[in-house]
Amino acid sequence: MNEENIELPKALTAKKDEDFSKWYNQVLVVSDILDKRFNVKGCFVWRNYGYEIMLNIKKIWDKMFKEQGYQEMYFPLLVPLEYASMNDKWWNSFKDQAFYVKGLNEKKHNYILRPTGEPAIYPMFSLWIRSYRDLPLRVYETVSSFRYETKHTRPLIRDREITVWHEIHTAHATMEESKAEIKNHMRMWDKLWKDLCLVPFKVNKPKEECFPGSVGAVEYYSIMPSGKIMENGSCNNLGQAYAKKFNIKFKKPDGTEDYAWMTCTGNGGRLLAAVISVHGDDHGLVLPPKIAPYQVVIVPIFNNKTKSKVMKVVDSLFNDLKSKGIRVFVDDSDESLGSKLYNWEIKGVPVRLEIGNREVEKGEVTLFRRDLREKTSVKIEDLNVEKVLKEIEEELLSRAQKIFKEKIVEAKNIDELKEVLKDKKVAKVHWCGSTECSEKFKEIEDGVELFGTDIEEESEGKCVICGKKTKTIGYVANTY
Amino acid sequence: MNEENIELPKALTAKKDEDFSKWYNQVLVVSDILDKRFNVKGCFVWRNYGYEIMLNIKKIWDKMFKEQGYQEMYFPLLVPLEYASMNDKWWNSFKDQAFYVKGLNEKKHNYILRPTGEPAIYPMFSLWIRSYRDLPLRVYETVSSFRYETKHTRPLIRDREITVWHEIHTAHATMEESKAEIKNHMRMWDKLWKDLCLVPFKVNKPKEECFPGSVGAVEYYSIMPSGKIMENGSCNNLGQAYAKKFNIKFKKPDGTEDYAWMTCTGNGGRLLAAVISVHGDDHGLVLPPKIAPYQVVIVPIFNNKTKSKVMKVVDSLFNDLKSKGIRVFVDDSDESLGSKLYNWEIKGVPVRLEIGNREVEKGEVTLFRRDLREKTSVKIEDLNVEKVLKEIEEELLSRAQKIFKEKIVEAKNIDELKEVLKDKKVAKVHWCGSTECSEKFKEIEDGVELFGTDIEEESEGKCVICGKKTKTIGYVANTY
Numbered sequence: 001m002n003e004e005n006i007e008l009p010k011a012l013t014a015k016k017d018e019d020f021s022k023w024y025n026q027v028l029v030v031s032d033i034l035d036k037r038f039n040v041k042g043c044f045v046w047r048n049y050g051y052e053i054m055l056n057i058k059k060i061w062d063k064m065f066k067e068q069g070y071q072e073m074y075f076p077l078l079v080p081l082e083y084a085s086m087n088d089k090w091w092n093s094f095k096d097q098a099f100y101v102k103g104l105n106e107k108k109h110n111y112i113l114r115p116t117g118e119p120a121i122y123p124m125f126s127l128w129i130r131s132y133r134d135l136p137l138r139v140y141e142t143v144s145s146f147r148y149e150t151k152h153t154r155p156l157i158r159d160r161e162i163t164v165w166h167e168i169h170t171a172h173a174t175m176e177e178s179k180a181e182i183k184n185h186m187r188m189w190d191k192l193w194k195d196l197c198l199v200p201f202k203v204n205k206p207k208e209e210c211f212p213g214s215v216g217a218v219e220y221y222s223i224m225p226s227g228k229i230m231e232n233g234s235c236n237n238l239g240q241a242y243a244k245k246f247n248i249k250f251k252k253p254d255g256t257e258d259y260a261w262m263t264c265t266g267n268g269g270r271l272l273a274a275v276i277s278v279h280g281d282d283h284g285l286v287l288p289p290k291i292a293p294y295q296v297v298i299v300p301i302f303n304n305k306t307k308s309k310v311m312k313v314v315d316s317l318f319n320d321l322k323s324k325g326i327r328v329f330v331d332d333s334d335e336s337l338g339s340k341l342y343n344w345e346i347k348g349v350p351v352r353l354e355i356g357n358r359e360v361e362k363g364e365v366t367l368f369r370r371d372l373r374e375k376t377s378v379k380i381e382d383l384n385v386e387k388v389l390k391e392i393e394e395e396l397l398s399r400a401q402k403i404f405k406e407k408i409v410e411a412k413n414i415d416e417l418k419e420v421l422k423d424k425k426v427a428k429v430h431w432c433g434s435t436e437c438s439e440k441f442k443e444i445e446d447g448v449e450l451f452g453t454d455i456e457e458e459s460e461g462k463c464v465i466c467g468k469k470t471k472t473i474g475y476v477a478n479t480y
Numbered sequence: 481m482n483e484e485n486i487e488l489p490k491a492l493t494a495k496k497d498e499d500f501s502k503w504y505n506q507v508l509v510v511s512d513i514l515d516k517r518f519n520v521k522g523c524f525v526w527r528n529y530g531y532e533i534m535l536n537i538k539k540i541w542d543k544m545f546k547e548q549g550y551q552e553m554y555f556p557l558l559v560p561l562e563y564a565s566m567n568d569k570w571w572n573s574f575k576d577q578a579f580y581v582k583g584l585n586e587k588k589h590n591y592i593l594r595p596t597g598e599p600a601i602y603p604m605f606s607l608w609i610r611s612y613r614d615l616p617l618r619v620y621e622t623v624s625s626f627r628y629e630t631k632h633t634r635p636l637i638r639d640r641e642i643t644v645w646h647e648i649h650t651a652h653a654t655m656e657e658s659k660a661e662i663k664n665h666m667r668m669w670d671k672l673w674k675d676l677c678l679v680p681f682k683v684n685k686p687k688e689e690c691f692p693g694s695v696g697a698v699e700y701y702s703i704m705p706s707g708k709i710m711e712n713g714s715c716n717n718l719g720q721a722y723a724k725k726f727n728i729k730f731k732k733p734d735g736t737e738d739y740a741w742m743t744c745t746g747n748g749g750r751l752l753a754a755v756i757s758v759h760g761d762d763h764g765l766v767l768p769p770k771i772a773p774y775q776v777v778i779v780p781i782f783n784n785k786t787k788s789k790v791m792k793v794v795d796s797l798f799n800d801l802k803s804k805g806i807r808v809f810v811d812d813s814d815e816s817l818g819s820k821l822y823n824w825e826i827k828g829v830p831v832r833l834e835i836g837n838r839e840v841e842k843g844e845v846t847l848f849r850r851d852l853r854e855k856t857s858v859k860i861e862d863l864n865v866e867k868v869l870k871e872i873e874e875e876l877l878s879r880a881q882k883i884f885k886e887k888i889v890e891a892k893n894i895d896e897l898k899e900v901l902k903d904k905k906v907a908k909v910h911w912c913g914s915t916e917c918s919e920k921f922k923e924i925e926d927g928v929e930l931f932g933t934d935i936e937e938e939s940e941g942k943c944v945i946c947g948k949k950t951k952t953i954g955y956v957a958n959t960y
Binding site: 035037038040043044045046047051052055073075077078080083097098099100101102103104109111113120123124127139144146160161164 | 575641
């Protein structure tokens with residue numbers, strides 16, 4: 001069996017603040033998100049509950065992408081080597097971490113499993129794009145990506161099969177259009193992050209860290225409770241670089257030819273990893289209402305004598321909520337009350353309603369809000385679940401904003417910078433922009449790096465490494 | 481480039497009745513379902529229009545499976561050899577047609593790409609099932625399957641990457657429950673086929689043709705216009721055979737242990753292949769309303785003077801249809817009227833509404849029904865698109881039923897049997913049930929076989945091969 005998986009936790013015993021990594025791994029199991037015991041390093045089984053959460057996230061992007069006119073397609077997982085090697089920069093970066101594939105009697109490995117979409121998609125763009133009339137071309141797909149990771153794998157954060165991965169690829173007639181396109185990607189990601197009650201840390205990525213062969217990128221990061229930052233969606237400006245490698249040319253209205261201006265962006269399970277990590281607590285998952293498989297669970301409490309009376313109220317409430325489009329479930333199973341309450345709490349259901357004889361006689365329900373872990377009694381006629389769900393969203397988002405702000409701390413020199421990192425936070429520094437200095441950040445500690453520069457803010461200051469005057473603000477942290 | 485793909489048809493020139501295979505390949509391209517030029521044998525790119533059709537089919541099964549309580553999960557595509565070889569019968573049948581995978585520096589191929597779900601799913605069942613309380617376990621997933629096909633590949637019919645494949649796997653405490661489960665699978669498939677306006681040919685599969693290691697199966701077949709029959713969904717009874725190989729045991733209420741009784745079933749793009757083949761005509765696709773990306777396309781016809789008048793009616797009609805939940809699109813692009821009409825016809829849109837000045841002045845629309853290829857004028861106040869869509873469904877289903885009946889012809893002896901096959905039809909024969917005789921059918925012609933026996937009907941007769949008395953009715957045809 002997989003080294004990581006010898007023991008399955010039965011309960012959530014780790015504390016998020018004390019041992020985040022242990023807590024994270026326990027939550028994945030006890031909340032029934034996934035099973036890591038599948039015996040391939042870096043691959044896991046999505047359990048039903050976790051997969052439904054992920055599919056709810058997918059529903060948000062599917063709706064958004066289609067409304068915005070992106071065309072959903074599907075490209076094969078097997079990429080022939082001749083496509084994979086068309087862009088040497090891409091190939092040099094991925095050939096060591098590719099999975100190589102052959103049929104039983106094939107002498108050579110003629111294919112790899114797609115590590116990213118470009119070499120599967122752009123040879124087709126080259127066939128489809130002939131004229132300016134074919135542009136813009138805006139395509140997306142949801143698919144698995146594969147990386148033969150040699151580093152330590154972590155479910156949803158660093159996997160060998162990256163599941164439910166979605167990516168957009170576009171081609172345009174002008175640079176301006178491609179830049180406007182990237183703005184649109186950012187607007188969509190911002191909306192998606194808001195639906196997840198999360199705050200993205202958006203930075204310009206240092207040139208040498210950008211997607212191989214691209215000309216620039218805005219990267220979305222999550223600041224994790226461990227203080228480490230996690231890449232969580234790139235908006236890549238490919239310029240004409242990929243078009244030249246894949247021969248994606250179009251005829252302009254004036255009859256001359258030009259290469260297409262291209263962009264790509266994508267993300268996957270790391271969105272869920274951020275949801276779990278940012279919102280979760282020592283009692284398990286805390287799910288944002290928009291992606292919770294059940295937004296409300298009703299737990300009836302009765303004995304033989306009170307059953308029909310209680311269930312009458314429960315059924316009526318269930319039908320009422322369902323008719324309003326709320327995802328609601330009645331847990332009338334034979335489990336003990338204690339284990340029901342434990343189960344729905346650890347699974348992060350936003351609202352739990354308990355209804356027993358006492359409640360029925362008073363015309364009330366007992367409402368448990370998962371985010372606050374508070375029980376209140378509410379008159380049935382005053383119950384407004386939609387409003388409560390809205391309030392939960394606001395609470396989760398405002399907490400995430402607070403954590404986000406607290407996690408970024410200015411550092412004026414190397415000593416302050418080291419203090420910030422020791423404190424599990426992200427350092428905001430002035431940086432001269434040189435590669436020499438960015439290399440120096442890496443020497444501070446294994447995993448530390450300058451991961452990006454501010455996308456808007458500039459101010460006078462001195463590089464914390466070399467002391468040279470600069471306006472550029474950079475961010476330094478431990479990275480995944 | 482892929483041998484099959486050197487020339488792309490620009491128009492549908494082949495006739496379905498004269499050269500079905502050529503017609504099929506042309507339709508896939510000109511209707512914008514897929515692009516075969518991706519340079520891996522047996523793999524293709526789903527174009528947006530085709531993928532939306534497939535996703536609409538997927539929506540039907542997702543809804544149905546979830547309503548029936550099947551739990552959607554996702555299992556990795558990489559299957560370790562140790563799992564793959566647990567059932568020797570399965571392994572012997574798939575090891576030659578598996579894709580073998582390794583990381584760059586791995587010495588051996590430690591994994592295959594899943595050819596079917598069992599070896600990925602059942603090792604987990606073995607971990608999850610402990611007690612009768614864990615049963616029944618009813619799981620489904622939608623995923624790609626991979627076969628290193630050495631035979632001639634055909635898009636959607638025989639692929640190396642079988643995309644949008646969905647499969648159900650269940651485990652039960654008793655044989656009776658597992659048999660009831662199979663009945664439920666059949667009820668669901670029957671409903672899905674009806675939504676596609678198709679008629680399945682359901683037979684009991686001869687034992688030696690069943691899924692490797694299983695104990696029996698009801699197979700769904702499509703009778704294709706070529707007279708060949710195509711497997712289109714198996715309902716497999718696995719008995720306890722797989723449970724024994726994968727050690728899937730449970731404790732019964734009385735404390736003793738038993739192996740689980742298991743079933744599986746699945747299908748994928750062949751459903752769409754049948755839709756295309758059965759309903760399509762020499763003018764392209766004919767889509768059943770339930771899966772058409774657009775159920776209605778409105779084509780406005782105007783000049784500068786009449787534009788605002790026409791578009792007012794078009795917009796109001798669009799909003800009206802949309803509010804009724806009908807998938808509707810207004811084609812006000814700059815294309816010529818001729819190419820618009822051609823495009824939506826070849827794409828099989830069930831209803832096309834043409835609205836020009838003439839129509840507006842009369843308070844009418846011109847309604848084109850794709851199934852009948854008939855135009856009628858309809859007063860706007862009398863227009864009932866939902867009713868028309870319903871009628872189209874009925875028409876397509878009744879045509880499919882007619883074709884189905886005509887395609888099955890009784891044969892009393894070998895000569896009659898040969899005549900039926902020559903006529904591109906399926907022969908209904910008496911068969912003694914022996915392997916010797918079923919082998920004889922195969923000698924008639926390459927590809928011919930006895931593919932199943934009637935699931936209900938029995939009658940006195942003599943085996944068409946050996947003349948022995950028998951009640952068993954079998955079916956013989958050319959197969960894919």
